[in-house]
Structures are given as structure tokens and as C-alpha cells.
Amino acid sequence: MARRAVAELLGTGFLLAAVVGSGIMAERLAGGNVALALLANTIATGAALVALLLAFGPISGAHLNPVVSLGLALDRELPWSELPLYLAAQLAGAFAGVAVAHLMFGNPPFFASVRARSGPAQMLAEFVATFGLVTVVWSCAKWRAAATPYAVGAYITAAYWFTSSTSFANPAVTLARAASNTFAGIRSADVPGFVVAQFAGGLAAALLCRWLCNVPAAGAAQREG
Amino acid sequence: MARRAVAELLGTGFLLAAVVGSGIMAERLAGGNVALALLANTIATGAALVALLLAFGPISGAHLNPVVSLGLALDRELPWSELPLYLAAQLAGAFAGVAVAHLMFGNPPFFASVRARSGPAQMLAEFVATFGLVTVVWSCAKWRAAATPYAVGAYITAAYWFTSSTSFANPAVTLARAASNTFAGIRSADVPGFVVAQFAGGLAAALLCRWLCNVPAAGAAQREG
Amino acid sequence: MARRAVAELLGTGFLLAAVVGSGIMAERLAGGNVALALLANTIATGAALVALLLAFGPISGAHLNPVVSLGLALDRELPWSELPLYLAAQLAGAFAGVAVAHLMFGNPPFFASVRARSGPAQMLAEFVATFGLVTVVWSCAKWRAAATPYAVGAYITAAYWFTSSTSFANPAVTLARAASNTFAGIRSADVPGFVVAQFAGGLAAALLCRWLCNVPAAGAAQREG
Amino acid sequence: MARRAVAELLGTGFLLAAVVGSGIMAERLAGGNVALALLANTIATGAALVALLLAFGPISGAHLNPVVSLGLALDRELPWSELPLYLAAQLAGAFAGVAVAHLMFGNPPFFASVRARSGPAQMLAEFVATFGLVTVVWSCAKWRAAATPYAVGAYITAAYWFTSSTSFANPAVTLARAASNTFAGIRSADVPGFVVAQFAGGLAAALLCRWLCNVPAAGAAQREG
Numbered sequence: 001m002a003r004r005a006v007a008e009l010l011g012t013g014f015l016l017a018a019v020v021g022s023g024i025m026a027e028r029l030a031g032g033n034v035a036l037a038l039l040a041n042t043i044a045t046g047a048a049l050v051a052l053l054l055a056f057g058p059i060s061g062a063h064l065n066p067v068v069s070l071g072l073a074l075d076r077e078l079p080w081s082e083l084p085l086y087l088a089a090q091l092a093g094a095f096a097g098v099a100v101a102h103l104m105f106g107n108p109p110f111f112a113s114v115r116a117r118s119g120p121a122q123m124l125a126e127f128v129a130t131f132g133l134v135t136v137v138w139s140c141a142k143w144r145a146a147a148t149p150y151a152v153g154a155y156i157t158a159a160y161w162f163t164s165s166t167s168f169a170n171p172a173v174t175l176a177r178a179a180s181n182t183f184a185g186i187r188s189a190d191v192p193g194f195v196v197a198q199f200a201g202g203l204a205a206a207l208l209c210r211w212l213c214n215v216p217a218a219g220a221a222q223r224e225g
Numbered sequence: 226m227a228r229r230a231v232a233e234l235l236g237t238g239f240l241l242a243a244v245v246g247s248g249i250m251a252e253r254l255a256g257g258n259v260a261l262a263l264l265a266n267t268i269a270t271g272a273a274l275v276a277l278l279l280a281f282g283p284i285s286g287a288h289l290n291p292v293v294s295l296g297l298a299l300d301r302e303l304p305w306s307e308l309p310l311y312l313a314a315q316l317a318g319a320f321a322g323v324a325v326a327h328l329m330f331g332n333p334p335f336f337a338s339v340r341a342r343s344g345p346a347q348m349l350a351e352f353v354a355t356f357g358l359v360t361v362v363w364s365c366a367k368w369r370a371a372a373t374p375y376a377v378g379a380y381i382t383a384a385y386w387f388t389s390s391t392s393f394a395n396p397a398v399t400l401a402r403a404a405s406n407t408f409a410g411i412r413s414a415d416v417p418g419f420v421v422a423q424f425a426g427g428l429a430a431a432l433l434c435r436w437l438c439n440v441p442a443a444g445a446a447q448r449e450g
Numbered sequence: 451m452a453r454r455a456v457a458e459l460l461g462t463g464f465l466l467a468a469v470v471g472s473g474i475m476a477e478r479l480a481g482g483n484v485a486l487a488l489l490a491n492t493i494a495t496g497a498a499l500v501a502l503l504l505a506f507g508p509i510s511g512a513h514l515n516p517v518v519s520l521g522l523a524l525d526r527e528l529p530w531s532e533l534p535l536y537l538a539a540q541l542a543g544a545f546a547g548v549a550v551a552h553l554m555f556g557n558p559p560f561f562a563s564v565r566a567r568s569g570p571a572q573m574l575a576e577f578v579a580t581f582g583l584v585t586v587v588w589s590c591a592k593w594r595a596a597a598t599p600y601a602v603g604a605y606i607t608a609a610y611w612f613t614s615s616t617s618f619a620n621p622a623v624t625l626a627r628a629a630s631n632t633f634a635g636i637r638s639a640d641v642p643g644f645v646v647a648q649f650a651g652g653l654a655a656a657l658l659c660r661w662l663c664n665v666p667a668a669g670a671a672q673r674e675g
Numbered sequence: 676m677a678r679r680a681v682a683e684l685l686g687t688g689f690l691l692a693a694v695v696g697s698g699i700m701a702e703r704l705a706g707g708n709v710a711l712a713l714l715a716n717t718i719a720t721g722a723a724l725v726a727l728l729l730a731f732g733p734i735s736g737a738h739l740n741p742v743v744s745l746g747l748a749l750d751r752e753l754p755w756s757e758l759p760l761y762l763a764a765q766l767a768g769a770f771a772g773v774a775v776a777h778l779m780f781g782n783p784p785f786f787a788s789v790r791a792r793s794g795p796a797q798m799l800a801e802f803v804a805t806f807g808l809v810t811v812v813w814s815c816a817k818w819r820a821a822a823t824p825y826a827v828g829a830y831i832t833a834a835y836w837f838t839s840s841t842s843f844a845n846p847a848v849t850l851a852r853a854a855s856n857t858f859a860g861i862r863s864a865d866v867p868g869f870v871v872a873q874f875a876g877g878l879a880a881a882l883l884c885r886w887l888c889n890v891p892a893a894g895a896a897q898r899e900g
Contacts, residue, residue, distance in 0.1 A: 010810070017837055033255075035261050036711060043833075047721065047828075050826065051827075054819055054822050054825070054826040055826060103796065104797075106839070128325060136276050140280060142283075146822075147374075154272040155273070157268065158247065158268075161243075161250045161269035163246060164246075211228070260490060264490055267493070344556075347554075350554040357464055361504070364506065365505060377501075379500040379603070382497035383501065386493075387471030387472040388471060389556070436453070439453075485701060485706065485708070486711060571779055571781040578779060586729070605722070607719065607722035608723035611693075611715055612776065614700070614781070662678055664678075
């Protein structure tokens, strides 16, 4: 139990360090080319997810995301009694990861972001991003657990680019990024909208997947192309 | 059956959202550097394919492409009676995905593309791109079903660059991209040529693969280098 | 037997189409930034190798390279009687792939390269590149056949950048690229030096690996970190 | 035993050749854009690690890193009696790899770096980078040995960007890069600080992982998301 909490804390911490730290490095080096900075930020984040999910998956499941933990609790894959510990570990890890990233680059541990991310288009984007993430996690967890790290890493790599919000898709990540006035930051006033959209997207996906994934995989696997 | 249709619809929808959405984001941020924009578009599309094929493969086979569904029907991997449903779901999903991508970036749901993509060189490119895609899918489906998502994602990543058409290789994708006047768009007048070349390439590959893949894999696997 | 030859021909053809085609596309779009062009060329080539080795590996072993075929013949993994057919198919496929790439981009099928690639530093680079490639193929073929496509794709992705020659490492590829006056071309006068260095590197690796890989994998696998 | 030493020597040699060689190539081609140069350097290094760990893992475990060898000795995965040989082979391989990279690009075999990399932020970065690396290696070695090459390659890909030091995380690499006055170099005066931080991070991770990974993987794997 304590091990699972530490794994969630460490995993979410390294995830946030990767997101925020690579954003700082990318912005410093990119000479104003935002596409190049986002590309570096994307590759670092996707690769970090693959490594962290491979490393911490066998210990805690490596949710690293309150929406995923909640979804798996709804699916009875995670006991409800463990949910509060998972959420607390994820939040603590997220803020610790931001602080470590800042210190590695000579910044103060926390400084509030002034970067605006709002409006209905970005809210829709967070709904879509989280809907897709939970669908991918749910389906893989059911039929291809060993491939989940690659699926999640690949999904987030894509979602950084195909959503106008660059796909936060994670309330712990969103809250912690409000404490970082860097490339990856978000104004604290915009956090609630993002979080609401994320839980709505995750809930919609959970409802759908409960029906969608309720099939035997056998025959389907052979048909796979 | 309904589940399979929903999986094809969702999968093709997310695929189009990824192709069109990442194209919009990439063009906005790249400051006129088309190579950089296409690189971001490529990485997002390839990664999306890996995630979507891993997630939806066990449910519907994750064809996400009328040429693939037709090819697998010719190979008797997909019952002919299910083909119309697959095609309808793919088309509906493709247009829904384009609309969602547009809305996420504050555009109208559909607006006709004016981007010219024509001429014999691009027709040849679509023939080659689809020929290669169906060959990869067919061979992997026969011997390495678990690796199909990685093979298809890698193939399209390469084909975005080695074909002059950036490798649509998918009639549902082609039709839906005509409704997007963005980086990934195609003029509606150019759609028929692309679609004809795609079906021709897919048919040629299916005829070849029926002969080429008709061997026992056993000894071959050991010889593999 | 005919199937194996066709698989080698198709595989090498698509490999060359990927190398040459993506080079043309990258140079056209990169606006003079050679690093960006090479990055796109690299990603397309590495991804193509993963897809092609996954697809054609179960049929012919997917050598796609005379040095690899020769090395496997030395290791008795490929019967000597099949070697001439493999080499002929690879050469024919390589030139066909170059022609298809050129036609897809509106060029003549063949036009001699004037790009100089010579000197002892580049000869050493081809020796090292091919030595590494054969070592990776040999070791994976022995212990991790299923991972060979990923290992080879990753190796070439790296070798495009860490060798001064951009790592041709393949005599069929080298000969065919002499017929392409594009980003990926090589002056025909420089081909013999490259080919000699490649066979020397491959032979050195084969001699080493015969000794190096002559151990039981059992205990080693557990020690793996 | 000799085979294991040669495998460590070759593997570390190719790793250094990849790091230093791709840095030279990237800096030459990038036209002053450091973000683009680091992106190419990152992709080459991450891909090289995947290929090298797949190839040499079954022979020697492919540690390629004194901190990893020491950590596995502490975990009794590597006999203490073999540790000196591993360290010697890694150091010799690292310097050989630097020399080969330099010769491939027409430079002298060794020339001392003047690139400053110092200060508490970079020391913290090396501590964090090595802590994460050892944690990933340790957990994967215990539960997912076959996925270790992908996890390590992905981790270093991310860590190049999320640490201010670009994540050396390897004392043999650090020492050898002091002999390279190129993109990847480090001033010899800054080496001791890096090495101390690396051993400290590795030791902290080893202590943590001995407790963290002391659980049965069974139930956890099913919970994985």
C-alpha cells in the first residue's frame, strides 16, 4: 500500500518534471520557433510516459492521473478505498515534480503562471483529449496490458498536437502546471474549466467503454488488421 | 456488431481529428517552415495510429480504412455481410473527426479545401502508398497480429515523406479531408483520382499478397534477420 | 523460393523508395536547413525499416542488404545456394525503388548523382556503420528474433547521425543511390570505396559475432539491465 | 567472461560514438539552431540505446554504465567479483567510442573540451537524471526484462530535455566526453561534480528500489492501467 503510493508519487513527479523541464529547455533553445519547442516538449513527454509506465506499472498500475484512477475505480479495477491515497500521491507528486524541474533550471520552486488557456474551443479540446485517453487506457488495460505504456505514450504524443489545448488531460498535471510560469504553464483562473472538462471527458469515456469493451476479445483478435 | 461499428467510427474519427488537428496546430506554430509543420503532422499521425490500433484492434480489428476492410473481405478475414457497416462507420467517423478537429481550433465544422493535389505523379504516389499499406497490413495480420499497430504507424510515418502526395492511402480519409481548408486539405475535384488510385493500389496488393503470404511462417521465422 | 525473392525485391524497393523519396521531399520543404531535412529523412527511413522488416521478415527474413545476406550465409542461417537469388533480388529491387521514388516526384527514373562522398573519414564511417549493423542483426537474430525490426530501425536512425557518411551500410542501397541526383545520392566514382568498406565492416562483425554470440543466453537474460 | 567484457566495451563504445558523433553532425548541419541540434542528438542517442541494449543485453546485460553495474551488484544481480571487469570495459569502450567518432568526422582522436557545465542546478539535474535511470532499470530488470531496452531509450530521450545538464547520468560517458571539444563535451574541471552527483543519485535510487520493488508483481500487473 505504501509502496503503491510512493510509486504514484514518484511517477507523477517525474512526469511533471518531464513536462515542465523539457518545456523550459525547449523554449530556451528554440530561438522563438514555437513549433520546434513544442516538438521537443512532445517527444520528451511521450518518451517519459513510456519509461514511467513501464517502470511503475507493475507496482501501482502507474495511473499518474486522477481521472484514470477514478475511471478504474468505476470499473472496479481499483478498490474505492485506495482511491484517496492515489489522488493524494498524484497531487503531491505533481507539485514536487514541478518544483524539482524549476530547481534544475535555476528557477524558484513555484511561481504562478500568467499563460491564458481558455474559451470553449480549448474546453472541448480537453474533453476530447481526456475522452480519448481514458478510452485507450481502458481498452488496453482489458486486452493488452503489456502494450499500455506504448499506447499511452503514443496517444499523448499525438494529442499534444491535435488538440488546441496541447492536451493536459490530467487534473493533477493541470493544477501543478498553474504553479509554473513557463512554456507549460496555465493561468490559475483557467484551471477549473480544464479540470471540469477533463472529468466530463473521462466520465463519458468510462460510460462508453463499459459497454464497448464488454465483448470477448478472442475472435476479434484474429480479425485484427 | 454495434460495438464493432462504434469502434470503427470512434477510431476513424480520432484518426481524422489527429491528421487535421495536428496539421492546423503545426501550420499555426511553424512560422512558414513547411518541413517542420509536416514533421509534427507526421509524428502526431503515426503516434495516433499506434494508440488507436492498440485500443480498437481487439474490438473491430481497427481497419479505419475502406481499402483495408475491402482487402480483408477479399481475404475472407471480414464477412462480406459486415463490409457495408464498416464502410459506413468509417465514413461517418471520418467526417465527425474533421468537424471535431475544426471546432477544437475555433473553425466552422466543415469548409471546402482549395488545396490542389493532382497530376500523374501524385496518382502514382497514392497507388504506391496504398499498395504498401495493404501489403504491410496483410502480412502482419497473418503472422504478427500483435505488431500490426507498430507496423502501420511506422509505415504511415515513412509514407508521409516518401510519397509526393503525403500518403492519404485511405478513401474515407480523403473524402473527409476535402471538407477541411487547412494544412491537410484536398480540393474536392482531386478526390476521385486519389480514391481510384487507392483502390487500384489496394487491389494490386491483395492479389499479390494472396500468393506471397501463402507460405508456412515456421522456417521463415528462424531465418529472420 | 520465388516468394522469398519477391519479398526481398519488394522490401528493398520500398526501402530505397523511402530513402530517396523522403530525401527529395525533405530537401524541397526544408528551405535550406540541412539538419531539418536529414531529420525527416532519418525518421522516414527508420520507420520504413520497422514496417518492412515486420512485413517481409516472416517470408524471406527481410535481409534487404547483400552484406546481411552474406553474413547470414557465413553463419549458415541462409543456404549458400540461395545467396545469388537474394543478391539479385535486392539489386533489382533497389533500382526499381529509386525509379519509383523519382517518378512519384516527377523526376526521370534515373539520373546520375554528382554528390561527392569520399575520403578516409567517410570510409571509416561506412566500416563502422556496417560493423554495427551486422552485429545488431546477428545478435538479435540469435536471441530476440521478434525484436529485430525495432533494433534495426533504431540502429539506422542513430547511424544516420553518428557517422559522417550518414550510414549507407548496404551495397545494394549504395549502388542504387548513385542513380539518384538528389539529397540521398552518391557520385558513382565514390561507390566502390563505400562498398569495399561495407563488406570489410560486415566481415569483421561476422568474425567477431561468431565468437561473441557463442554463449547460452539463459543466465545472461536474467542479468539483463 | 571475456565475452561479457567485450560486449560491454563494444556497447559503451557505440554509445559514445552515437552521443559524440551525432552531436558533431547535428551542430554542423543545424546552422546555429541549438534546439534542432539537440533534437537530432536526442533521437540518435535514444535510438542507439534501444539497438545496443537489444543487441548486447543477452550477452553481458548491456549495463554500459558504472552506476548501473554498481547498482546491480548491490542488488546481487551482478557478482561483485565481475564488477571491476565491467567498469574497466566500460571506461575503455567509452574512450574508444569517442576516438572513433572523432576520426569518422576528421577530428583528432581526443581533444579536451572547454564547455562549462557546472553549478548546483546542473548537479541536482545529474542527481535526478541518474536516480530516475537506476529506478527505471531496476524496476524493469525485475518485472519486464524484455522491455528494458525500450524503457531506457525512452527515459534518456526524455531526460536529455527535462534536465538542465542534458542528462549524462553515466560516469564513463562523462569522463570520455571530457576528451571531446564538441557539442557533447564537458570541461574536465566539471567532471568530478557530475560523477559525484551521479553516484549519489544512483545510490539513492538503489536504496529506494530495494524497498519499492520488494512486492509480488502478480496482482499489480492486472491493475495496470
